[in-house]
Amino acid sequence: MATTNAGAPSAPATHGEPAASSAVPSKPVINDFSIQVATVNGSGSQSANSVLLRSIFAMGVPVSGKNLFPSNIAGLPTWYTIRASKFGYVARKKEIDVLIAMNAETAREDILSLRPGSAAIYEENLNLKQYRDDVVCYPVPFDKITAAVCAEAKLRKLVKNMVYVGVAAKLLQLDMKAVEDSVRKQFAKKQKAADLNFAAVQAGYDYAAQSLPKQDPFQVERMNATAGKIIIDGNAACALGAMFAGVTVVTWYPITPSSSVVEQLIDLLKRYRIEEDGKANFAVVQAEDELAAIGMVLGAGWAGARSMTATSGPGISLMAEFAGLGYFAELPGVIFDIQRVGPSTGLPTRTSQADLLSVAFLSHGDTKHPVLLPANVKECFEFGGAAFDLAEQLQTPVFVLSDLDLGMNNWMSEPFEYPEKPLNRGKVLTAEELAKTAEWGRYKDVDGDGIPYRTLPGTDHPKAAYFTRGSGHNERAQYSERPEDYQNLMERLARKFETARKLVPAPVVVQTGKSKVGIIAYGTSDFAVMESRDQLKKEYGVEADYLRIRAYPFAKEIREFVESHERVYIVEQNRDAQMLSLLKLDLPPAETTKLRSVRHFNGLPIDARSVTDEIVLQEGI
Amino acid sequence: MAATATPGPKVNRIGLPVLEYRGGKTTLCAGCGHNAISERIIDALYEMGVQPERVMKLSGIGCSSKSPAYFLSRAHSFNSVHGRMPSVATGALLANRTMMGLGVSGDGDTASIGIGQFVHLMRRNLNLIYIIEDNGVYGLTKGQFSATADIGSKLKTGVVNDLPAIDTCSLAIQLGATFVGRSFSGDKKQLLTMLKAAMAHKGTVMLDVISPCVTFNDHEGSTRSYKYMQDHEEPVGEVGFVPSFEEIDVEYEEGSSFDVEMHDGSHLRLKKLPENYDPTDRAVAVRTLMEAHENNEILTGVFYIDTQKPAFTDLLNLVDEPLALLPQSRTRPPKKVLDEVMSKHL
Numbered sequence: 001m002a003t004t005n006a007g008a009p010s011a012p013a014t015h016g017e018p019a020a021s022s023a024v025p026s027k028p029v030i031n032d033f034s035i036q037v038a039t040v041n042g043s044g045s046q047s048a049n050s051v052l053l054r055s056i057f058a059m060g061v062p063v064s065g066k067n068l069f070p071s072n073i074a075g076l077p078t079w080y081t082i083r084a085s086k087f088g089y090v091a092r093k094k095e096i097d098v099l100i101a102m103n104a105e106t107a108r109e110d111i112l113s114l115r116p117g118s119a120a121i122y123e124e125n126l127n128l129k130q131y132r133d134d135v136v137c138y139p140v141p142f143d144k145i146t147a148a149v150c151a152e153a154k155l156r157k158l159v160k161n162m163v164y165v166g167v168a169a170k171l172l173q174l175d176m177k178a179v180e181d182s183v184r185k186q187f188a189k190k191q192k193a194a195d196l197n198f199a200a201v202q203a204g205y206d207y208a209a210q211s212l213p214k215q216d217p218f219q220v221e222r223m224n225a226t227a228g229k230i231i232i233d234g235n236a237a238c239a240l241g242a243m244f245a246g247v248t249v250v251t252w253y254p255i256t257p258s259s260s261v262v263e264q265l266i267d268l269l270k271r272y273r274i275e276e277d278g279k280a281n282f283a284v285v286q287a288e289d290e291l292a293a294i295g296m297v298l299g300a301g302w303a304g305a306r307s308m309t310a311t312s313g314p315g316i317s318l319m320a321e322f323a324g325l326g327y328f329a330e331l332p333g334v335i336f337d338i339q340r341v342g343p344s345t346g347l348p349t350r351t352s353q354a355d356l357l358s359v360a361f362l363s364h365g366d367t368k369h370p371v372l373l374p375a376n377v378k379e380c381f382e383f384g385g386a387a388f389d390l391a392e393q394l395q396t397p398v399f400v401l402s403d404l405d406l407g408m409n410n411w412m413s414e415p416f417e418y419p420e421k422p423l424n425r426g427k428v429l430t431a432e433e434l435a436k437t438a439e440w441g442r443y444k445d446v447d448g449d450g451i452p453y454r455t456l457p458g459t460d461h462p463k464a465a466y467f468t469r470g471s472g473h474n475e476r477a478q479y480s481e482r483p484e485d486y487q488n489l490m491e492r493l494a495r496k497f498e499t500a501r502k503l504v505p506a507p508v509v510v511q512t513g514k515s516k517v518g519i520i521a522y523g524t525s526d527f528a529v530m531e532s533r534d535q536l537k538k539e540y541g542v543e544a545d546y547l548r549i550r551a552y553p554f555a556k557e558i559r560e561f562v563e564s565h566e567r568v569y570i571v572e573q574n575r576d577a578q579m580l581s582l583l584k585l586d587l588p589p590a591e592t593t594k595l596r597s598v599r600h601f602n603g604l605p606i607d608a609r610s611v612t613d614e615i616v617l618q619e620g621i
Numbered sequence: 622m623a624a625t626a627t628p629g630p631k632v633n634r635i636g637l638p639v640l641e642y643r644g645g646k647t648t649l650c651a652g653c654g655h656n657a658i659s660e661r662i663i664d665a666l667y668e669m670g671v672q673p674e675r676v677m678k679l680s681g682i683g684c685s686s687k688s689p690a691y692f693l694s695r696a697h698s699f700n701s702v703h704g705r706m707p708s709v710a711t712g713a714l715l716a717n718r719t720m721m722g723l724g725v726s727g728d729g730d731t732a733s734i735g736i737g738q739f740v741h742l743m744r745r746n747l748n749l750i751y752i753i754e755d756n757g758v759y760g761l762t763k764g765q766f767s768a769t770a771d772i773g774s775k776l777k778t779g780v781v782n783d784l785p786a787i788d789t790c791s792l793a794i795q796l797g798a799t800f801v802g803r804s805f806s807g808d809k810k811q812l813l814t815m816l817k818a819a820m821a822h823k824g825t826v827m828l829d830v831i832s833p834c835v836t837f838n839d840h841e842g843s844t845r846s847y848k849y850m851q852d853h854e855e856p857v858g859e860v861g862f863v864p865s866f867e868e869i870d871v872e873y874e875e876g877s878s879f880d881v882e883m884h885d886g887s888h889l890r891l892k893k894l895p896e897n898y899d900p901t902d903r904a905v906a907v908r909t910l911m912e913a914h915e916n917n918e919i920l921t922g923v924f925y926i927d928t929q930k931p932a933f934t935d936l937l938n939l940v941d942e943p944l945a946l947l948p949q950s951r952t953r954p955p956k957k958v959l960d961e962v963m964s965k966h967l
Contacts, residue, residue: 230966246952248944249715272954279940283715288741295708304945305716325702415963418956423949457677457697469700
């Protein structure tokens with residue numbers, strides 16, 4: 001059966017159903033629709049979209065926004081989608097319910113992609129009605145309305161965007177007080193700009209009130225589901241996590257979509273980490289490239305600082321040699337990888353989860369790294385902090401894998417909790433401790449957990465110094481090419497990785513204990529999977545258990561989850577089923593045959609319907 | 622009481638014998654110029670009375686980069702990856718600005734694979750002594766040309782280099798290093814003096830030290846051999862150094878001499894300079910180097926010095942204490958800061 005319901009009005013089976021009549025409003029669809037704003041990159045629509053998003057949020061309705069933008073400063077088409085969902089679904093919704101077509105170049109294609117019964121707001125000159133008679137059309141003379149409220153011709157391009165906010169506000173029945181508050185918040189420091197922009201919103205609203213009778217079913221009604229919640233992007237959350245983890249050395253090389261991690265961190269550090277005498281207790285260096293950025297991170301980590309860099313796929317590739325040195329010489333450091341599609345110019349502004357395998361084993365030789373996998377902005381904050389503890393505890397580079405969707409889009413969240421746990425600086429011997437130690441060996445496994453003790457340069461004791469090298473060394477950090485020394489070292493590093501299994505964030509498991517079907521996902525695939533599980537249950541009666549991986553190496557719960565299910569779907573946003581491959585390396589061979597793959601790799605964030613359809617297909621329902 | 626006690630070993634101004642500045646036994650070839658440089662580094666540290674634990678030794682990859690293992694065992698050392706020592710040194714010195722950074726690189730490690738990091742290091746004027754042990758060839762991979770080999774010089778196999786050399790000194794001066802010189806591993810006195818002055822300098826010191834490779838580049842036709850250096854080394858002047866803890870001799874020859882008061886009160890004295898040579902003038906320094914090169918002279922000495930330019934840590938306005946050692950109370954903002962940030966995102 002494939003009945004539609006309020007939560008999922010868009011099963012493929014419904015695609016050809018007759019459109020809602022364009023004359024008579026059909027049954028209202030409340031707080032459950034998506035808006036797509038099609039504009040030209042660089043036209044300044046970001047503020048308008050943000051106002052629209054925040055207005056819905058202010059009315060207590062769960063909302064999410066995604067910027068689908070080209071690799072371009074100005075001129076190419078860009079889309080912003082806003083999804084309002086009373087169910088709290090924040091994954092991308094494939095189907096668009098309300099189109100705001102502001103880009104003449106894509107307008108025809110934009111309206112042709114709509115399903116029957118959707119609505120389209122557009123510049124009246126575009127005459128989009130000619131293409132669709134099964135879509136509710138709202139032509140608006142944007143230029144005329146804009147000219148009337150904005151005397152200065154130069155500003156009209158920007159102000160015009162606020163007119164569509166007003167039109168949409170009327171049609172979607174937004175509370176104008178909420179809209180005005182959002183405008184004032186957006187232009188908090190510029191009273192004049194706020195006045196002008198709100199006037200434009202009002203003009204759009206008035207035009208719609210007079211000339212556009214409501215004919216579509218989509219509308220917003222006040223709820224109480226966003227009170228106390230924040231809206232923030234993942235990169236800002238990572239930056240906050242790093243600041244509260246006490247980061248002191250930050251290096252970077254600009255690369256989309258990671259630049260805003262460091263840019264926002266710089267703002268935070270300048271505001272909150274300048275001491276009373278005006279001096280900075282942090283250093284930020286824009287390096288000449290990613291090789292230098294990671295080199296600085298590891299040099300700083302070696303000397304005892306909490307250090308980090310943020311990058312994306314191409315930067316990760318450049319960091320490969322140093323990452324191996326960091327693993328082998330046991331140097332702490334945190335690397336944020338905000339994944340995008342690659343390589344080279346690839347699709348640098350589109351999202352993906354395709355760096356997983358290359359990051360997990362980054363470098364030549366036997367190398368593996370702890371990888372943290374935040375799925376939401378709260379985890380960006382928490383893992384962004386925990387990564388520093390782990391790096392110093394384990395004395396190794398730790399990677400935090402976010403992605404463009406999480407990093408650059410705005411997400412609702414519970415406010416972040418202040419980290420009460422003190423910083424864990426790992427096993428560092430002071431001069432006093434050295435004086436009490438009979439014999440100290442830098443690479444000796446004293447505690448049996450594979451983690452040795454280290455000293456920092458400058459430790460005032462004649463025994464403190466040691467020689468750090470990538471080449472072979474024995475337990476006392478002396479140069480050695482003896483086979484047993486190398487093998488001992490490699491086995492201890494493997495033991496250390498086993499210790500990491502217990503220290504990294506454990507998976508989140510949701511299970512009834514009765515289902516034979518399990519789903520495993522990680523990172524931003526979580527939003528789509530949560531919604532898909534509801535679809536599977538409501539539409540197909542399938543109750544799938546769910547485990548969300550939050551780190552590599554894999555905690556034991558992951559194996560247990562696979563063992564207790566007959567079929568396990570690994571949902572991920574890459575072509576090669578990278579998480580599935582990584583799991584195969586870790587699981588007993590008999591378990592690996594249970595693994596099935598659901599992949600999404602077109603550069604857009606994964607959506608629930610794609611997951612549901614694929615699982616239904618493979619389940620043979 | 623006995624009239625005579627057994628005299629202890631000779632010690633320096635902080636009471637340490639020279640032995641405490643030594644390192645492991647060298648594994649480089651007998652006669653390698655790099656070993657002589659290590660010896661001079663030991664002498665300079667000893668004479669300057671540097672506390673060994675206050676030094677960080679950093680290197681890249683190659684014969685030169687192995688040499689930090691052969692001096693100052695009491696200091697932390699980091700033999701990093703090929704051509705990337707500058708970034709590691711930058712990170713380490715930002716983590717702990719109170720340390721003396723001593724970087725050892727080679728001509729391949731600097732001028733070929735490492736040229737990218739080298740030029741940016743020079744721009745930043747980080748507090749680091751960067752020594753190139755320059756022999757014009759790759760030793761560890763058995764004698765291929767490096768990018769500092771002179772055009773027309775010949776390998777043992779007869780292969781002739783047909784590309785121009787990169788002059789690391791000119792480059793360093795142009796890019797912003799604030800103490801730039803060249804010396805020769807065989808010139809004990811000059812090299813020792815320059816190393817001591819380097820230790821008193823604040824900012825990036827770039828020393829290119831010609832250091833013949835006895836195994837792969839010490840033959841007829843090489844421009845980095847002991848013989849060639851004896852015939853072509855041309856000191857730009859005489860380098861003198863009076864450390865801050867020694868009494869300064871007030872008189873010095875006017876005219877062709879140049880006295881520079883350094884950051885810690887030491888004095889660098891350049892004597893017998895060519896007429897009109899001003900070691901604080903970049904253009905003069907670079908022109909002089911280019912002219913010498915055209916005359917097949919290998920110019921040595923301190924070419925350029927600037928004691929005024931801010932070091933990288935000053936530009937970053939860092940706190941005085943090492944960032945690495947700051948307590949949590951200074952690096953994790955209080956809860957009210959998070960509350961404030963959260964309220965902005967409501």
